[in-house]
Amino acid sequence: MTADDHVLARTEGHAGRLTLDRPRALNALTHPMVRRLDAALAAWERDPAVRTVVLDGAGDRGLCAGGDIRAIHDDVRAGGGTASAAFWRDEYRLNARIARYPKPYVALMDGIVMGGGVGVSAHGSVRIVTERSRVAMPETGIGFAPDVGGTFLLSRAPGELGTHLGLTGTAVGAADALLCGLADHFVPAAALPALIAELATDPADEVLSRHVRPAPPGRLAADREWIDACYAAPTVEEIVERLLDHGAPAAKEAAGTLLGRSPTSLKVTLAALRSARGLDSLEAVLEQEFRVSCAALSSPDLVEGIRAQVVDKDRNPRWNPARLADVTEEDVARFFAPDAAFGADRPLFGTDVPAPPGERPSME
Template structure:
């Protein structure tokens, strides 16, 4: 497959994303290829660990390739999108629960679907160029691919802030928020990968790590927590509108460009996850309730039209005034019964 290079080297299973011209955006075929390889390596005693990296300087993976999703959805075919998300989410769970170490090297942009591939492993490495974010609200989705789990487990109300503002996390902030584990300068990566391949010893990542340069968020937590502490989107908006600060004003400006329905549902997902013991499967199941409905009942197709297709940056969102009724959130997150997400392994 030209978009991805899968092989074994020494004691390592190796996955390299190879479409830097598209910022290594994840296609359905790439997703299935990674899934097959990792299931095979899981049972292979000759493989001690898995290494995931990507070609190019700009991005590890800037998200999912959504052209086919838009094309099928605008023709009234919602089955393809549901199948894509279902298989992608099963892969996200596989990586999160993998019994062997998974080492990912996350240079440049890691966004959306890239988070699902690169941020669920056991050893997530960032460098100075790393910028990790969950910008799904801007296209009418919710933070998905298991990203809601990391957001729900981030300190304080950092999760709501990162989701609602699509803030890009540098290396130190990514470690603080739980999207990464180790800072290692990128010029050391090639030698480290060689050692991992020959030894199969993932603890080498720990020994090569060093403290990351201090990020932007550590001094802002005391302001973020009260502003983004609310049971609903409406509560958070009220806090932001009542506060005269640069952070509040910038947050409101950014949120004004996002889908109100998506934001309201995303906030609800985080609260539901925190209300119990959050797990990757629970997070993905809640996300899938939304994404399975996103084309037919949500703002996804309109968000893609405005941001990617027509590029007019003027989406016609539902609930443009951001006053989203509670029953609209309930409808989008209601269980899907027989069509819900399951994690049984299938032959595709």
């Protein structure tokens, strides 16, 4: 590891170990970290001695809080966003590599797993949550939209659960992450050290059989009635109206959350989620997300949202436009156009991309 890549990459027995190592920043991803992860995965893919890859995060707070959004804020203000677009190009390619990785990729989604943390974990073939897990795509709160393949994952959650999570940015625990297809197995946090040690010698499926337990109850299953009824509406305005009219306290709470989010981000996110349902591969969704993300670099809400949340921390963003009614269809369509400004008119993936993800690799 170099001074700036903040990834511990090593082998233990037959396991390749990747540890995100920025605990003071809750392991937020930087461009050097993305490149280091990708290089390690490429090397281990060709190494027959490595049978399993294990990803975790340093510290006791979580796997990863997302990308380094302060760096994005500073880049847009000082450099126009070019470095951020380059970061996303490599990050989204890494997400696709993880999704089609030919060896078991065991992601330990313990603690906080948000944004880019979801991207490096929830596309893996073995996704483990614990009683401490808090999984979220909170981008609309900073004037952005779910990326790193988040719209691919959320658009395939049961009913309208993914729409609810994508628009509100709500963090979910283990059972709800399992329900939404963001994770595969529950393992108590206290068992993770033993699980990691055993993966160095034993096949992943055997290790899982010894440690997987039933998850504590979640809450989304009980909320499906109002979530599916309200979020099936065709527009964000009507979703908010249905939530306010429904009667369930949680529905009104969700409406209040939405009314505090970036109006532009809400409309772009809804359009992205609906579009992602019709795209047949993660790669196709990542191409769409790259266009959306690059367009956000020239939108006032991204810098303003990050300013309010992590720079000045006044928690009082001044969105522009400030009302849902003032965000036009043309405003939304601009985010999906292949703009050449940041290379969003060039594909992320060549014609030699492997088959889209679907079949999980064998855990042998």
